[in-house]
């Protein structure tokens with residue numbers, strides 16, 4: 453063995469401890485670590501001619517990169533939809549890295565990681581109050597979850613038209629219907645060869661909403677004249693967290709032949725609160741559901757899962773099968789994830805999820821979800837009462853979508869956003885809603901507290917002051 457590698461093996465304990473210590477410095481100071489940093493792009497950095505092992509790699513990292521790590525997993529990073537990592541999720545994730553299992557088959561030749569994945573999926577179904585007639589698995593994010601679900605949907609649609617798409621490729625008509633699909637579903641359609649511009653768009657209830665108009669949806673279905681199709685519906689849109697009417701879609705599913713996919717990447721967590729669970733009522737009839745774990749479940753990246761009705765198991769295996777003779781019997785008998793989803797070799801992604809679910813349960817997550825929503829509403833109230841800002845949409849759940857009053861010059865919105873983000877205490881992202889330039893703040897972090905909202909409000913006022921010169 454290489455000399456330095458041999459040395460590192462001898463001091464493995466202290467090496468791992470030093471990495472953990474470094475991580476703890478970050479975690480214990482996360483409230484003060486900036487939400488954004490300025491840095492210069494580095495070129496021409498070479499590998500060392502005489503490498504010195506893990507300790508020196510850590511030294512170089514500390515010297516060059518430590519201070520550039522932003523607090524994206526902290527309490528005031530409201531950009532995109534960015535979760536954090538609960539203590540137990542971190543424990544599970546660290547162990548997943550250390551055990552380094554290749555999670556594939558439940559047969560388990562010494563590796564039970566796939567069995568634990570099965571268990572985690574069962575627990576999640578219970579967690580979200582979904583029936584147990586779904587199978588599921590873990591992928592890297594909601595984008596891949598949408599891809600997986602829509603991949604099975606594609607196989608279903610092909611079969612309805614007498615084609616085995618997995619074998620012969622995409623030919624003929626593939627009707628996909630949606631109102632406000634997330635960009636990642638559009639990307640998934642592109643990757644699946646279904647075409648990102650082939651979506652049959654249905655209007656929303658009215659221009660100020662992002663939920664599909666059910667009457668117009670039924671009209672669009674009738675216009676298809678009995679052709680089967682895929683419906684992509686929203687269980688929480690990113691701009692305004694609007695939900696399609698799941699009950700009404702479940703009704704339509706009784707009358708018409710379609711594959712119903714729900715993207716509930718973060719909106720699915722509404723199921724945990726009796727106050728908001730009604731938004732999802734009826735979703736248990738969907739053929740497939742996407743939910744992210746690295747958002748509101750607060751598990752480290754890259755973590756998401758999908759649920760597909762067990763009755764579609766054969767279509768799913770047809771789509772993703774890797775070996776020649778996939779076993780289709782009892783999934784617990786000899787199930788192999790490599791025939792069931794895009795990846796072949798896979799990390800032990802279920803472990804952090806399992807840890808955090810066991811540690812905090814429905815009760816703990818209901819508290820996080822309801823607190824995030826209350827805090828979003830509180831930030832919304834500040835905006836409504838402010839002389840500078842206005843909401844672009846009501847705060848329906850955990851996201852505040854707003855802009856500057858009197859949109860005379862849309863550049864002011866960007867200037868304001870830049871000023872807020874440059875302050876390093878809070879991070880938000882730009883959006884466009886109803887043709888107006890706006891800003892989104894999405895709250896899905898377990899740490900966020902009342903105090904953080906007051907800090908954010910103060911930062912927003914400071915930023916208004918900073919751009920005053922631009923305004924007048």
Ligand SMILES: *Cc1c(COP(=O)(O)O)cnc(C)c1O
Nearest residue numbers: 533593594595596634636715717
């Ligand atoms: C975040 C998000 C996605 C994409 O998720 P990734 O985890 O970034 O792949 C898809 N749909 C919705 C509704 C989202 O919020």
